[in-house]
Amino acid sequence: MQTYAAKRVEILIEAPMESRLTAALTAAGVKGFSVLPVLGGAGQSGRWSADGQLGRAGMVAVICLVDPARLEPLLDAAFGVVERHIGLINVTDAQVIRKTRF
Amino acid sequence: MQTYAAKRVEILIEAPMESRLTAALTAAGVKGFSVLPVLGGAGQSGRWSADGQLGRAGMVAVICLVDPARLEPLLDAAFGVVERHIGLINVTDAQVIRKTRF
């Protein structure tokens, strides 16, 4: 099956920042993304868990498949939001099936 | 630690199509997969969110680790289901610890 090179960008970010991140991605011309829930985790600021949380706490994972040519503006946009905030951005090389949508 | 090459296939697909996709994967000889929830996202058809949804709406992410030799039939099977539907397939190179199960 014919595949095309793409970048898979995964951004772990605090839930209260989600809307700002996705707005920045859209503004940077990103054509699509998906948001996955995160149940808990640990880092420098200790352990946390979504269990029983009352407010919009915790983190989410934003996954974004993009054409390699569009990676730079995406990273700039994401980093602009994440900079002062808790947030991890990782990029992996991927192959995708359909070239549209990226 | 000894690792083995594998392919990590991630398929974002509409929730109502999940059972058809997993049936096709099983029929194509895929030995295992895991389904992760998706909270929301955006694409050509706009923004959506799982919040407060009543029916089987939204998307799920199906993750599938396979032996590289089995990638082609998997992709064929997945593409057969996804073709007319919303669905993104991406493949990344991975290393796995145990060779069984793939």
Place this chain on the structure above:
Amino acid sequence: MQTYAAKRVEILIEAPMESRLTAALTAAGVKGFSVLPVLGGAGQSGRWSADGQLGRAGMVAVICLVDPARLEPLLDAAFGVVERHIGLINVTDAQVIRKTRF
């Protein structure tokens, strides 16, 4: 944007074993991880679904971004927990933006 090489480790493990895995990771010096929910899946032991489950059943996905130099101890720690249990470990090459936290 300046990026750094990192490893993205993803461990699919039974929910009742989650706390043991994360304890082992922490003991092995891993600086951070995130836990994502899994809705269902299939493997050698058949199909399962989180729907309507009463106890701490099912699986979770633990994602861990690490400096390549720290990969070995992480895998040893993870494998030590997963060995007798259901659990899949996969590692992909990734690029990250900030070098701290790994």
Place this chain on the structure above:
Amino acid sequence: MDNILTLAGQNLLTPMILCFALGGFAALARSDLSVPEAAAKTMALYLMFAIGFKGGVAVSKSGIDGHVLAAMAAGIALSFLLPIVAFGLLRVVSRLSAVEAAAVAAHYGSISIVTFATASGVLALRGIEAEGYMVAVSAAMESPAIITALWLAARSGQGRRVEPGLWREILLNGSIVLLIGAFAIGMITGPDGMAKVEAFVVAPWQGVLCLFLLDMGLVAGRGLRGARGLIGVGLVAFGVVMPLVGAAAGLGAALALGLSLGGTVLMMVLAASASYIAVPAAMRVALPEANPSVALTLSLGITFPFNLVFGIPAYLAVAEAILGG
């Protein structure tokens, strides 16, 4: 007419409608108010279980007889036929493609159980009895419309061979199984069963409906916000006219069946209401080319509130005028 407006006014000022409005306002104002998906689904299960059970208990004395079967047959016929009318209307008033029009039409042939439930509440409040088996009619009306829609799409050359799995999915859809199952449990256990679960299925029902409508308002508001541009004047008109067409057809069927005043209103409401739970998922599987936002925004954002505020009192006034209050 005066009567309708007074009733519409009264109806507007119930906690239920105001909760829907609050949800709609919050979504349009982009508040972060939200109901967890699991809570929305659980409230839907609760509401359907309670409606089905109460209907079954009401029928437990009389049992299933020819009247019940005739009413179900009439409901099924309406569900089969209304999509054809809807399809024709849509092709005239909008630029939707045949497949898209067919998908929307399926929603309008099917029913909205919450509209049905709200109408039952209005009847109960005014002391008007209705046939208990109308809940079985509602379940029977859920899916025939899907079949018509597939046929309409196929006729236009764009539909495809329907895979066998789809039929099972449509007929054993969760909401149908729950409604019919709870109805059967209510019929079997009767007033004794009701005594056991009354404090759960009756007393808090209206309150749960309030929270549920808050969520529906949120979802509808979010849909309307996202659908700007998708929904033109023609479609909005359709969302208001089609329930009136459906209600008229429902009235005809009710008169032919000789239903009571309450039953007539409920039959009108079923025919006038549009699905937003079961049909959307089926359409994603069967007619994926159709943009789901169009149908959902029409049925949840326009027809649903229209029926809640104006439709129900209007149908009641018309039925009273014809059958005598």
Place this chain on the structure above:
Amino acid sequence: MDNILTLAGQNLLTPMILCFALGGFAALARSDLSVPEAAAKTMALYLMFAIGFKGGVAVSKSGIDGHVLAAMAAGIALSFLLPIVAFGLLRVVSRLSAVEAAAVAAHYGSISIVTFATASGVLALRGIEAEGYMVAVSAAMESPAIITALWLAARSGQGRRVEPGLWREILLNGSIVLLIGAFAIGMITGPDGMAKVEAFVVAPWQGVLCLFLLDMGLVAGRGLRGARGLIGVGLVAFGVVMPLVGAAAGLGAALALGLSLGGTVLMMVLAASASYIAVPAAMRVALPEANPSVALTLSLGITFPFNLVFGIPAYLAVAEAILGG
């Protein structure tokens, strides 16, 4: 016997049992009816909180005395010993390995709080009082069976050194903490506390149980569907015989303790029932080699409905025959 069958018939036709059957049917027919995981877990929290609290209020007058401690000791002994019987039976009737048999045995030594609750409901309906502290006995019986199972597995050479963390996990398991905690809160706050929360913990209880049993039916049905081939005739027989063995042991303990009719039935039910919430997770940690589907399908798919439909009326009839109704 006649009496038992009549009672079984009556029992069958309650909304609770029928809801379980509806869930089982929906799952076996592959309907997409489903209860969100969060809803199932929340209903379980509610049911356990209410059961514990009511038990505590019932004991608040008499307080904890020698009778309570003796009953708890007897329950603990049963939970320790029944897995040995279960293990022996399993090795005879099935081809399960020692580790697998030990894992299943742990489930049968432990208890099902929903079976306990349903039995309490049946007693309440027939006006039979039971010792309020039986809920504390139920909590005490949750985990000893796990220890026996680990010992049985170790004996066979396949178990391993149990890490220290496991003991804390077993003893501070969420359901034990909630049952005992709610029991203590009920004891401390007594009828005053009950007055405050009665409308929440008493009135809607049976209705919530219905929805919960619908979910359990779904899970059991899905399990049975997936377990074709895993569960042979021998294991099915075990799933029916073992509760009878447990009930007999429970009866013996109850007679030795001099419990009331109600308490005797509840002790029989506890011994007869099998865990499907707390023990499965512990077994995944301690005996991962054992396929979890086997134990879960047996306890939830066979023993649970058996106890609900036949067991409870049978145990009641036997206890009445011995103690006098």
Place this chain on the structure above:
Amino acid sequence: MDNILTLAGQNLLTPMILCFALGGFAALARSDLSVPEAAAKTMALYLMFAIGFKGGVAVSKSGIDGHVLAAMAAGIALSFLLPIVAFGLLRVVSRLSAVEAAAVAAHYGSISIVTFATASGVLALRGIEAEGYMVAVSAAMESPAIITALWLAARSGQGRRVEPGLWREILLNGSIVLLIGAFAIGMITGPDGMAKVEAFVVAPWQGVLCLFLLDMGLVAGRGLRGARGLIGVGLVAFGVVMPLVGAAAGLGAALALGLSLGGTVLMMVLAASASYIAVPAAMRVALPEANPSVALTLSLGITFPFNLVFGIPAYLAVAEAILGG
């Protein structure tokens, strides 16, 4: 004083407080007892909807008049000013940076709706009436404190230009929209509306609060466990002293407004309580440098239980002493 301790004792032994204690114990003992996130959020929606609605119904007769607006203005002033006091105190007793102190201060200027609700419950139990519009005051007090905190952080040179989106987010925060919305619905539908939903919003309320407090105990306990080291003696003292300062300010405002005994207690409770739902999210967006655990542990782990057990009875005793019981 004696009176306060007796009341504190009585208060301690209610199911609500004991549920909070049970949750705290379970978390500290590292039990795996947990409440699903969706359930916690849904219970919060329910509690806020019910509180708002009841307040609105209470005001429906008198309507909104000068008294209401004056009380809201006073509440807003308190919310604006209390963070300055809190900030000053924090800089003295702790080593928190200016930004961190500002973030904590925002929590203490805002309010805890569950503390408010518990206090309303205590008043209702003792037959003390309070102004129904206090719930509108509580909603008005949610956000002004955030603005003061941003100003305090900016003064220290560390805050940044606040983006415009943040204002909308703060003012249209879900809990404000729900409280005010439900209050308006209660006002509009009045006793008629109440009759429809009473069995949902009144009867089970205290019971739901119990389960909710169990969850809050779990979250607070987990926080305390994770925050060892973060919270020194100075901060603990702050968590106890600041509510007393707030209560004194609330008392002054209430006396100036001429509130009833009940209203005075509620105003004291609002000023004394600290936010743990709306403010934490806003602080993550606006002052990300501040460690969220510090503020959350203080408000939920120290001030919240302090108010529940000692604060509410103390404020009531003081208000009674001044206004006459």
